[in-house]
Amino acid sequence: MPELDYAKAMAEFLIRHHSRQLRSIVLSPDPKLHYPLHIDFAELFDENPPVASLVFSQPAEYLLHFDKAALWAHKIVLENLDAGEKGTEKKFIHVRINVNGSPLEFSDTFPRIGHVRVRHRGILLTLKGTVIRSGAVKMYEGERMYRCRKCKHEFPVYPELESRNTIALPSFCPSERPKPCEGTRFDCVDETTICHDYQEIKIQESTQVLGVGVIPRSISVILMDDLVDVVKAGGDVIVTGLLTAKWSPDLKDVRSNLDPVLIANNVRRTNELKSDIDIPNDIMMTFKQFWSDFKDAPLKGRNTILRGVCPQVFGLFTVKLAVALTLIGGVQHVDASGTKIRGESHLLLVGDPGTGKSQFLKFAAKLSNRSVITTGLGSTSAGLTVTAVKDGGEWMLEAGALVLADGGLCCIDEFDSMREHDRATIHEAMEQQTISVAKAGLVTTLSTRTIVFGATNPKGQYDRDQSLSVNTALSGPLLSRFDIVLVLLDTKNPEWDEVVSSHILAEVIKEKLKTHEDSDSIWTLAMLRKYINFVKGYFKPLLTTEAEEVISSYFQLQRRSATDNAARTTIRMLESLIRLAQAHARLMFRNEVTRLDAIMAILCMESSMTTSAIVDSFGNALHSNFTENPDEECILYHFSSLLSKHGFMLSKHGFLQYAQSRKSCSN
Numbered sequence: 001m002p003e004l005d006y007a008k009a010m011a012e013f014l015i016r017h018h019s020r021q022l023r024s025i026v027l028s029p030d031p032k033l034h035y036p037l038h039i040d041f042a043e044l045f046d047e048n049p050p051v052a053s054l055v056f057s058q059p060a061e062y063l064l065h066f067d068k069a070a071l072w073a074h075k076i077v078l079e080n081l082d083a084g085e086k087g088t089e090k091k092f093i094h095v096r097i098n099v100n101g102s103p104l105e106f107s108d109t110f111p112r113i114g115h116v117r118v119r120h121r122g123i124l125l126t127l128k129g130t131v132i133r134s135g136a137v138k139m140y141e142g143e144r145m146y147r148c149r150k151c152k153h154e155f156p157v158y159p160e161l162e163s164r165n166t167i168a169l170p171s172f173c174p175s176e177r178p179k180p181c182e183g184t185r186f187d188c189v190d191e192t193t194i195c196h197d198y199q200e201i202k203i204q205e206s207t208q209v210l211g212v213g214v215i216p217r218s219i220s221v222i223l224m225d226d227l228v229d230v231v232k233a234g235g236d237v238i239v240t241g242l243l244t245a246k247w248s249p250d251l252k253d254v255r256s257n258l259d260p261v262l263i264a265n266n267v268r269r270t271n272e273l274k275s276d277i278d279i280p281n282d283i284m285m286t287f288k289q290f291w292s293d294f295k296d297a298p299l300k301g302r303n304t305i306l307r308g309v310c311p312q313v314f315g316l317f318t319v320k321l322a323v324a325l326t327l328i329g330g331v332q333h334v335d336a337s338g339t340k341i342r343g344e345s346h347l348l349l350v351g352d353p354g355t356g357k358s359q360f361l362k363f364a365a366k367l368s369n370r371s372v373i374t375t376g377l378g379s380t381s382a383g384l385t386v387t388a389v390k391d392g393g394e395w396m397l398e399a400g401a402l403v404l405a406d407g408g409l410c411c412i413d414e415f416d417s418m419r420e421h422d423r424a425t426i427h428e429a430m431e432q433q434t435i436s437v438a439k440a441g442l443v444t445t446l447s448t449r450t451i452v453f454g455a456t457n458p459k460g461q462y463d464r465d466q467s468l469s470v471n472t473a474l475s476g477p478l479l480s481r482f483d484i485v486l487v488l489l490d491t492k493n494p495e496w497d498e499v500v501s502s503h504i505l506a507e508v509i510k511e512k513l514k515t516h517e518d519s520d521s522i523w524t525l526a527m528l529r530k531y532i533n534f535v536k537g538y539f540k541p542l543l544t545t546e547a548e549e550v551i552s553s554y555f556q557l558q559r560r561s562a563t564d565n566a567a568r569t570t571i572r573m574l575e576s577l578i579r580l581a582q583a584h585a586r587l588m589f590r591n592e593v594t595r596l597d598a599i600m601a602i603l604c605m606e607s608s609m610t611t612s613a614i615v616d617s618f619g620n621a622l623h624s625n626f627t628e629n630p631d632e633e634c635i636l637y638h639f640s641s642l643l644s645k646h647g648f649m650l651s652k653h654g655f656l657q658y659a660q661s662r663k664s665c666s667n
Contacts, residue, residue, distance in 0.1 A: 351488025370408025
């Protein structure tokens with residue numbers, strides 16, 4: 001089929017299926033802008049398979065034909081406007097192809113960045129990754145007209161990216177005359193140069209899809225025209241384009257190589273989705289049915305869900321509850337002045353070696369749809385925040401762990417191994433959820449809407465008579481930014497050791513006999529991810545009057561009993577209580593924060609301050625365990641009555657003594 005017929009088929013397809021987009025382009029006032037026209041490859045393939053095959057196999061040529069067909073189609077729409085409508089003819093329209101749901105979503109045309117090879121060169125390729133570097137927007141000469149001195153034939157010349165955008169003139173005149181011209185001298189036609197906006201970014205494959213010891217690969221991506229500045233460092237993107245190569249810069253005594261580069265045709269941001277997990281209707285019905293079954297025993301249903309959090313670790317109810325509340329988080333609040341109060345919670349585990357801190361970090365990273373794991377020994381302030389690097393004579397910013405985890409979870413193991421200067425750099429990232437940068441003349445602010453989950457060992461033997469700041473060698477301002485700080489102490493309790501050893505031996509026997517009693521549980525890792533993702537997006541719980549009274553009374557009590565150097569009895573503690581109560585309401589599949597949610601937030605806060613007897617009978621979060629009938633525990637009811645009746649007039653010490661005797665009280 002001749003090229004003209006292909007262009008005609010493309011224009012007919014655009015008019016038939018995308019007349020609304022063409023109409024909006026025609027009615028736009030500025031004729032000099034570059035306008036995108038988004039189409040689905042699956043729709044094109046169903047409509048015209050030959051054209052779709054050519055676009056896939058020869059994108060460098062047929063994407064240009066598609067752009068020309070779009071200009072042709074928009075002129076037809078312009079001529080057929082209704083009376084009274086005023087449109088303008090546009091010069092630049094670019095067809096952007098979305099491969100989502102098309103046959104191109106298979107491994108050969110949608111590989112990992114580390115699997116890109118020479119065979120992918122020249123086809124329409126799609127890559128997924130995280131933007132780790134974003135360059136400045138430059139001007140790029142995309143086309144220039146030349147005229148043959150001998151026959152006066154005019155023809156366009158396109159710069160070659162492979163040779164750093166240099167223009168290579170043809171050896172002889174390309175005019176298609178019966179008698180060849182064979183002219184070799186050409187003149188540039190004035191005012192025919194077409195320039196484009198040009199930007200280079202670098203994307204890196206996600207570490208979650210890599211195995212242990214595999215270094216994540218990266219590739220440069222060229223964005224032009226309407227695609228520039230649509231993504232920033234730390235953003236997750238899916239890029240469709242043409243794979244080519246360009247010569248690396250000339251360096252003395254260094255061999256020049258061809259570096260792979262992807263010329264983007266379409267860029268799709270996935271940050272807003274925060275995951276590629278689709279939650280079908282049957283899964284939602286499963287969640288609703290689950291809570292319908294536990295309508296009369298909601299806390300028992302909650303504990304059933306929590307048992308699926310890090311199931312390889314026995315007990316540790318308090319820690320599992322804290323992990324779930326941290327991953328779910330609260331609701332971000334923005335007041336009339338534009339001041340934001342973060343909805344993400346932060347969690348710090350302080351404990352002796354062998355208490356399972358790293359296990360919880362790794363499992364939380366699996367639960368989160370976007371996560372970055374690092375250690376204090378292997379991290380610096382630049383590695384956590386942002387680095388200024390020089391590439392091709394130009395300074396650019398390269399995102400660190402907190403920026404790469406934007407919208408997800410950043411796990412920092414061995415938090416105590418970080419230098420004090422490095423720990424100080426994350427203060428702004430944790431509270432304001434931004435990182436202000438002033439490096440190499442680059443002054444900007446990057447987004448870090450991330451959950452920070454840290455784990456640290458105490459400084460020597462944990463001394464109960466000293467403050468948490470002294471035991472961990474962490475500053476008070478940094479500790480105050482963590483919503484929950486749990487202390488896990490190995491107290492060598494004989495009764496607990498017997499329970500744990502019996503559980504481990506029972507699990508070994510089950511493994512040998514291949515009998516898994518909990519194999520029919522619906523709360524697998526995949527189901528937990530779906531549940532957390534669903535409740536975060538579906539529920540926006542609001543505080544009830546009863547919950548406000550409980551939280552306000554508790555906060556006032558803490559303020560009255562606080563010392564001058566108490567870092568956690570500030571307004572941040574009140575914000576943490578609200579976030580935890582909202583997270584618990586989401587966990588309980590509710591859209592309002594009840595008194596029960598407020599009480600559970602206070603229990604987490606109590607166990608966060610020290611080792612508390614409110615949550616567990618052993619006085620240690622490490623020894624906290626699941627109870628058989630949590631809804632029948634009279635502590636919640638008596639605690640609730642105390643709050644409403646006495647307004648927290650009972651002292652904290654007196655309440656702890658009261659809580660320890662809860663087993664002897666009757667319903």
